[in-house]
Amino acid sequence: MRILHTSDWHVGKVLKGQSRVEEHVAVLAQVVEIARAEQPDLVIVAGDLYDTAAPSPESTRLVTRALSALRRTGADVVAIGGNHDNGAALDALRPWADAAGITLRGSVRDQPAEHVIEGTTSAGERWRLVALPFLSQRYAVRAVEMYDLTAAEATQTYADHLARLLGKLTEGFSEAGVVNLVTAHVTVVGASQGGGERESQTVLGYAVPATVFPNNTHYVALGHLHRAQTVLGPCQIRYSGSPLAIDFGEGENVPAVSVVDVTAQTAAKVREVPVTSASALRTVRGSLEQLASLKTGDAWLRVYVRELPRAGLREEVQEMLPRALEVRIDPDMIASTPGPRAEERAGRSPRDLFADYLASRGVSDEGVQELFDELYEETSA
Known part of the structure; x- marks a missing residue:
């Protein structure tokens, strides 16, 4: 199967008083064109669709139109909330998303099955995707308790909680013949920041080791860090990066999306496809x-x-x-x-x-x- 992995759109971004809306229109149009050319079976948007938790109507219209256009390419589309997004507000859009054939997960729900999405490609290949939106320190503890795992101890770290959540959500990855996927909005130890991320949610206890992802995962599609990169770990772990530079600290980044070819029997092969529509x-x-x-x-x-x-x-x-x-x-x-x-x-x-x-x-x-x-x-x- 083929996957198009993108993240960190930050629609609504204003840079030093300058609106980026025209650039976002051009960038997302190019992402859709890449999807039309590459014909992925699945598009993953790994969080931070918006730059603010209170997006303008114009920003909401742009994001929903982009997601709809990606769905019209024939691909399944899954998008999750990031730390800049309002998870509850994204979940409020789920009736629209469901009607449009788009899977939207803004925040962690009280049913684990809500975060395990399954599908079959047009060629008959089965895939299973664990979709984990951004979790703050406080809500990571609540999420662990929601799933009736062992008691959440105050001394446990953020990484402990995420490892336990992912362990619960990926229990079905032992089934043979299925492409196992994870998408999350998180910082992984060893990855390089892109220069424009929110510092308090990339360090200071928010970074997790790559070992939180099980080794029987075929591909981990991450958002949060704005530089495209592969992270060393027990499986293929990758940040697609942002499709446009968000802040001046990202001037050296190469905006792109990741195109991934993978089967249940073979390792994921990743290509970067540059996105060139925004101003440098x-x-x-x-x-x-x-x-x-x-x-x-x-x-x-x-x-x-x-x-x-x-x-x-x-x-x-x-x-x-x-x-x-x-x-x-x-x-x-x-x-x-x-x-x-x-x-x-x-x-x-x-x-x-x-x-x-x-x-x-x-x-x-x-x-x-x-x-x-x-x-x-x-x-x-």
Whole structure:
């Protein structure tokens, strides 16, 4: 059978005030075109369909249309909730999804069978997919208790809970002649972050070892990390990555979807198919003269300016580079002279204190001081 694995769409993403909706329309249209060309039996969307738990109607319309278009290619479609999604809200869409022939799992339900999806390809090949949406620390404990396993101890880790849940859900993987699959939205130890993930839910107790996935699994389709990669483990474990760069930390990633060929008797073979419809995200550095000579195409830019700080510098850069969404002074240009101690600040005016701060940072532009004076007067009135 053939699987198209994608994840981390983050529809509704706004980058430094810039909407990405037109890029998302183009990217998801290309994902659908890839599905038409590759003719997968199954499409897996491994979480973070949205960038926010309260998506706009426009974002909801885009996601539902994309899922419907993927289903119209003839593939079965399974999508799960990620940490950016509102699991309950996704579950509220299940009547629509069921009517459209799409399997949607937003949150963990109280019946294990809800998360074990079975199907048969047009060629008669059977497959079984365990679909596990994102679980927070707190709900991982509740999920274990829901399934009447042994008592959840307070000292047990997040990884312990996920291992027990997956052990319960994959009990049927011992059956011969079936392609066994898992999809989850989780961080696996040893994988590389893509640069734009939510830090608190990729480390600090949320990472799990690859051994939580049983070795009789043919393919594990993961979401959460935005860089496409295979993770060493007891079976084939892979992140498809995001089909577009979400933040500037992901500028080096290659957006793609994963196409997987696998049978019950053979190991999964994975190909990356690039997704090229979105604008690149680039970080550039230089003086104003150097920046003026750059050819950046349609990329969105993060700019580190090698100039001393002064009023109006940001506006100069953005006039020169209209697609600069973030403008910063290169750290090498900022002085690191320590400011006055607390006892030296006592009794001094805000204007004098701000002047000291500017001096400590190597800023000598009187215009900056004048802007501070104006702002201080307005807020003090």
